[in-house]
Amino acid sequence: xxxxxxxxxxxxxxxxxxxxxxxxxxxxxxxxxxxxxxxxxxxxxxxxxxxxxxxxxxxxxxxxxxxxxxxxxxxxxxxxxxxxxxxxxxxxxxxxxxxxxxxxxxxxxxxxxxxxxxxxxxxxxxxxxxxxxxxxxxxxxxxxxxxxxxxxxxxxxxxxxxxxxxxxxxxxxxxxxxxxxxxxxxxxxxxxxxxxxxxxxxxxxxxxxxxxxxxxxxxxxxxxxxxxxxxxxxxxxxxxxxxxxxxxxxxxxxxxxxxxxxxxxxxxxxxxxxxxxxxxxxxxxxxxxxxxxxxxxxxxxxxxxxxxxxxxxxxxxxxxxxxxxxxxxxxxxxxxxxxx
Numbered sequence: 236x237x238x239x240x241x242x243x244x245x246x247x248x249x250x251x252x253x254x255x256x257x258x259x260x261x262x263x264x265x266x267x268x269x270x271x272x273x274x275x276x277x278x279x280x281x282x283x284x285x286x287x288x289x290x291x292x293x294x295x296x297x298x299x300x301x302x303x304x305x306x307x308x309x310x311x312x313x314x315x316x317x318x319x320x321x322x323x324x325x326x327x328x329x330x331x332x333x334x335x336x337x338x339x340x341x342x343x344x345x346x347x348x349x350x351x352x353x354x355x356x357x358x359x360x361x362x363x364x365x366x367x368x369x370x371x372x373x374x375x376x377x378x379x380x381x382x383x384x385x386x387x388x389x390x391x392x393x394x395x396x397x398x399x400x401x402x403x404x405x406x407x408x409x410x411x412x413x414x415x416x417x418x419x420x421x422x423x424x425x426x427x428x429x430x431x432x433x434x435x436x437x438x439x440x441x442x443x444x445x446x447x448x449x450x451x452x453x454x455x456x457x458x459x460x461x462x463x464x465x466x467x468x469x470x471x472x473x474x475x476x477x478x479x480x481x482x483x484x485x486x487x488x489x490x491x492x493x494x495x496x497x498x499x500x501x502x503x504x505x506x507x508x509x510x511x512x513x514x515x516x517x518x519x520x521x522x523x524x525x526x527x528x529x530x531x532x533x534x535x536x537x538x539x540x541x542x543x544x545x546x547x548x549x550x551x552x553x554x555x556x557x558x559x560x561x562x563x564x565x566x567x568x569x570x571x572x573x574x575x
Contacts, residue, residue, distance in 0.1 A: 238537060238571045246537075247564045250527045251306040254390055258382065258412060259295035259397030259404055259426075261313040261338070262347035262365070263324050266290075271354035283354040291556075292327045293349065294519075295397035298426075299333045300557040301523035310389065312337040312381055314374055314403055320346035320364070337381050341374045347401055369405045378403070379411050386415060393422050393530035395522060396435070400428040409434045422529045426522040427451065436475045440529050442522050444483045458487055461503060468492055469501075479529075481539055483521055483546065491539035500535050504543050507570060517546040520558045541567050 269286040292300060299309035311333060315321035317340040324346055325335040347365040351358055370378065385391065394416050398404045409431060416423035422439035432451030435441055445464070449456045452471060456464055464482060469492060472480045479493040485506070492501040524545045528538035544566050545558045 240568050240572055243564060243567050243572065246528070246531065246533060247306070247560065249531055250560075253307040253392045253527060253530050254310055255302050255307055255526060255530070256310050256312065256382070256385060256391045256394045257295050257298050257302065257397060258312045258394065258408070259298075260347065260399035260401035261292065261296040261311070261315060261324065261403075262294040262349060262399070262401070263320060263327065264291050264293035264297075265348060265350040266353060267350065268353035268356075271359075281354055281359060283352060283359065290323070290327060292324060292331060292333070294347065294399050294401070295395075295403075296324070296328060296333070297519040297557065298395055298397050298523050299328075300331055301520050302527070303331070303333055304557040305523065305527060305560045305563075307527055309333055310337060310385055310391065311335075312339075312378065312385065314339045314341050314344060314370060314378060315347075316340065316345040317342045318346055320348055337385065339374065339377055339381065341370075343371055343374065344368075344402075347399075365401060367401050369402045370408070375405055375407060378408060382412065382415070386419065391419075391421060393424060393526045395526050396423065396425045396438075397519070397522065398426060398428045398431055400430045404431055406431070406434055413438060422526075424522060424526040424529055426518055433475075435477070438475075438477055440479045440481070440525060441472070441475070441477045442481045442483065442518070442525060444518060445485070448482055458484060461487075461490065464490060465492070465501070479535060479538075481521075481525065481542070483518065489521075489539050489543045489546075491535060493535045502536055502539070504536075504539055507544065507547050517550050520549045521546040524558070524563070537571075540571055544570060 267288045269283045271281040273282050275282050299311040302309040315324050321340050328335045344366050350362040352360040413423055424440040425435045425438050426442050429450040468480050468482055481491045483489050488504045488506040490503045521542045524542045545563050549558050
């Protein structure tokens with residue numbers, strides 16, 4: 236793989252204005268942090284004196300933030316509750332510069348929220364508000380109608396299915412989107428979860444982490460057993476007729492395998508040394524970078540290498556945050572080229 240500063244700068248410049256359809260579960264990620272000086276007299280639990288609170292769009296919305304930070308145009312489609320949290324979510328998107336025009340609100344659902352209580356820089360508790368039931372028929376039909384309208388009126392270059400097992404990506408929705416992508420020759424990129432793992436057939440790019448691969452295939456896969464991981468990934472890729480499959484392996488980097496026109500490329504890329512603060516949201520960043528590379532037909536190994544760097548970068552920060560595109564380019568140049 237020959238990579239130069241000029242080729243990387245061109246790739247990142249070409250990210251600009253690519254329109255990306257992002258479909259999946261959205262949520263609000265909230266952080267309430269402070270200091271702990273005592274234990275409660277009411278129960279043996281720490282008392283957190285609140286010093287700071289913040290909320291940000293999460294789930295598939297964090298993918299949208301990553302896409303925007305990389306210079307592309309996110310088109311986010313999802314369903315929230317018709318509630319105060321749903322309105323808060325729309326406000327958070329607006330504040331982040333991402334359109335909420337294609338976020339549908341349902342009277343049958345609540346808006347997903349994850350609130351993390353942090354004391355003395357350590358997470359003490361997480362409180363989840365959610366429903367994980369599949370969309371009902373009415374909401375599903377509205378969602379697919381919105382997707383069809385977008386696909387017929389906008390120049391979408393790649394589709395991301397971001398699954399958090401909260402019910403937006405039903406079997407019907409998944410099959411419809413994959414068929415639509417094939418019909419329009421648009422790559423479909425998937426970040427899966429256990430429930431729908433086997434439904435993602437004939438997609439362009441499939442990115443489980445090791446836990447998701449282990450749960451989806453019901454196999455005992457250990458992080459250091461790369462050969463067993465390779466075999467499991469290859470068998471699944473062939474069974475599902477997936478073009479490219481990348482398994483993220485946390486501190487062990489990524490494993491990438493592509494099968495196209497009878498040719499197979501596979502490689503393991505180790506992780507770069509990092510001061511890890513928080514792994515939350517790393518998968519969102521990886522799938523965002525990979526999707527833009529796939530939209531541009533970038534080299535497979537280069538796609539994996541840049542995605543690997545991006546995932547590591549966001550792990551250096553606390554909380555679910557998007558990657559900084561300029562910093563990612565600088566690190567890609569530093570780590571992937573012979574030019575200094």
